Amino acid sequence: MTEQRHSELDLHPIDTGSDEDHANLVKRQQVMRYTQRAGIVLLVVLALGAGRTVFSRVANAQVLEKRTAEQSKIYLRATQARMGGAERVLTLPATLQGYVQSPVAARAAGYVKRWTKDIGSRVEKGELLAEIAAPEIDQQLSQAIAARDQAAANLALARSTAERWEGLRRKDVVSQQDLEEKRSAAAQSQANLAAAEANMQRLRQLEEFKRVVAPFAGVITRRNVDVGDLIDSSRVLFALSQTDPLRVYVSVPQAYAHLVKTGLKVSVTQSELAGQRFTGKIARTAASIDTATRTMQVEVSLPNPDGLLLPGAYVQVGLPLADNRALTAPTNTLLIRGEGTLVASVDDKGVVSLRRVTIGRNYGADFEVLDGISAKDRLILNPPDWLADGQVVTLVADKEQP
Numbered sequence: 353m354t355e356q357r358h359s360e361l362d363l364h365p366i367d368t369g370s371d372e373d374h375a376n377l378v379k380r381q382q383v384m385r386y387t388q389r390a391g392i393v394l395l396v397v398l399a400l401g402a403g404r405t406v407f408s409r410v411a412n413a414q415v416l417e418k419r420t421a422e423q424s425k426i427y428l429r430a431t432q433a434r435m436g437g438a439e440r441v442l443t444l445p446a447t448l449q450g451y452v453q454s455p456v457a458a459r460a461a462g463y464v465k466r467w468t469k470d471i472g473s474r475v476e477k478g479e480l481l482a483e484i485a486a487p488e489i490d491q492q493l494s495q496a497i498a499a500r501d502q503a504a505a506n507l508a509l510a511r512s513t514a515e516r517w518e519g520l521r522r523k524d525v526v527s528q529q530d531l532e533e534k535r536s537a538a539a540q541s542q543a544n545l546a547a548a549e550a551n552m553q554r555l556r557q558l559e560e561f562k563r564v565v566a567p568f569a570g571v572i573t574r575r576n577v578d579v580g581d582l583i584d585s586s587r588v589l590f591a592l593s594q595t596d597p598l599r600v601y602v603s604v605p606q607a608y609a610h611l612v613k614t615g616l617k618v619s620v621t622q623s624e625l626a627g628q629r630f631t632g633k634i635a636r637t638a639a640s641i642d643t644a645t646r647t648m649q650v651e652v653s654l655p656n657p658d659g660l661l662l663p664g665a666y667v668q669v670g671l672p673l674a675d676n677r678a679l680t681a682p683t684n685t686l687l688i689r690g691e692g693t694l695v696a697s698v699d700d701k702g703v704v705s706l707r708r709v710t711i712g713r714n715y716g717a718d719f720e721v722l723d724g725i726s727a728k729d730r731l732i733l734n735p736p737d738w739l740a741d742g743q744v745v746t747l748v749a750d751k752e753q754p
Contacts, residue, residue: 426745430698430730433681433721440680441670443716446602446620448654450593450663452568459561461584462486464577469590471575475566481590482564484583489562493555500548507541514538570594573663593663600632600652602669606641607713609648611673618652619670622661630654630661632669678712679721685731686719687739695725696732696739704732704743 467482469475514534521531574591577583600620604612614637620630632654641648652669654661661667687694687706697705707729712720725731730747732739 426743427748428698428735428745429733430747431682431685431733432730433679433725433727435679435727440673440715440718441619442604442608442673443668443670444602444604446600446652446667446669448661448663448665448667449599449601450570450573450595451597451599451653452570452594453663454567454592455588456481456564456567456590456592457585457588458482458484458564458583459585460484460486460489460558462489462562462582464579464581464583464589466579467575467577467589469566469572469575471572473572474570475572475592476569477566479566480563481566481572482577484562484564486559486562489555489558493552493559496548496552496555500545500552503541503545503548507538507545510534510538510541564589566592568592568594595659595661595663596656598654598656598661598663599635600654600667600669602650602652602671603642603645603647604650604671606646606648608671608673609637609641612637612648612650612671616672618672620652620654620661620667621670622665622667625660628660630656673715679725679727680715680718681709681721681725681731682733683714683717683719684734687735687737696735697725697729698732698745698747699730702744702746704739704741704745706739706741 462484463486465483465485469479469481475481514531514537517526517531517534520526521528570592571594572590573593575589576587576591577589583589612634614634616634618632618634620632621628632652635651635653637651638649681695685695686709687696692708693711694706695709697707699705707724709724710722712722714720732745
């Protein structure tokens with residue numbers, strides 16, 4: 353319809369405004385749509401984030417619960433008691449000594465003229481160790497030789513006189529009493545000569561003691577003098593020790609004394625000589641128990657041809673014991689508490705049961721069980737002090753323990 357027609361009908365057209373207003377309206381509608389979409393996206397993102405957070409917390413809670421349960425487990429190792437084997441070794445401390453140990457002193461008194469051997473020197477029997485200057489002994493020997501010559505001269509005169517008086521007696525010139533006196537004088541002269549010779553031999557032997565020699569082959573372990581020292585017969589000049597073989601003295605407790613026999617081979621180890629084991633043989637035993645220590649002393653003969661072992665050293669002696677069918681368990685299964693000596697036994701479900709045991713012989717790493725457990729029981733190794741009855745533990749092997 354035209355404008356004129358509208359006028360005739362008395363109708364007025366709607367004023368829609370300008371194009372600019374229309375464009376603004378369209379833009380506002382678009383902005384509202386974008387805002388709605390952004391709000392929806394934001395709500396979705398927030399919902400996803402909230403869901404992720406909840407899921408993560410639930411997962412972390414499950415992991416924490418699992419780790420807590422895992423860490424709350426008590427992991428321990430166990431072993432079983434066993435019957436004694438064919439042979440057990442009892443390890444005991446011992447001390448090495450030279451097979452022969454002797455202080456070397458000088459029988460002759462005087463001054464040290466010189467010494468030829470020092471500590472650590474290996475010497476043979478009869479080898480010179482030192483010389484002593486003893487002028488008094490020299491003079492005494494000279495005097496003894498003169499006295500012996502004098503006694504020999506007196507004996508010769510007494511014998512010749514007795515022989516002459518024998519001839520006179522046959523001619524009945526002298527009495528028998530006079531002849532007996534001459535015979536007695538000759539016998540006295542003979543005895544005086546013997547005494548003089550004995551004294552001379554004593555001083556000559558004393559002269560030989562001016563040379564201090566080794567009484568046996570060994571090693572000089574101590575030298576106590578130097579050149580010019582004044583010594584007497586009571587002063588020790590050297591200490592000599594024979595190092596091959598060695599003697600090993602070990603004290604065996606009364607419980608094992610009856611198992612030790614002469615000729616039994618033993619092993620000897622020294623901590624400073626790691627990885628080396630020496631074999632000796634029991635030479636003799638005291639065959640009695642010392643009432644102070646309740647032990648029996650045993651002597652072991654130990655060859656030492658290379659001189660690796662030194663007298664006086666601390667060693668460990670392994671004594672093999674006879675077959676023993678008693679029940680034994682490791683020493684590191686014991687729990688020492690106020691109520692006595694205990695072991696911790698564990699069943700198939702891991703429940704701990706503390707049992708009191710009666711100990712017999714102690715073998716060092718193992719001990720003899722007289723009462724309290726059987727060979728079927730599983731015993732916890734290295735049980736903690738806080739372990740109690742009824743606790744649940746997890747048994748694992750060494751490589752499985754976390």
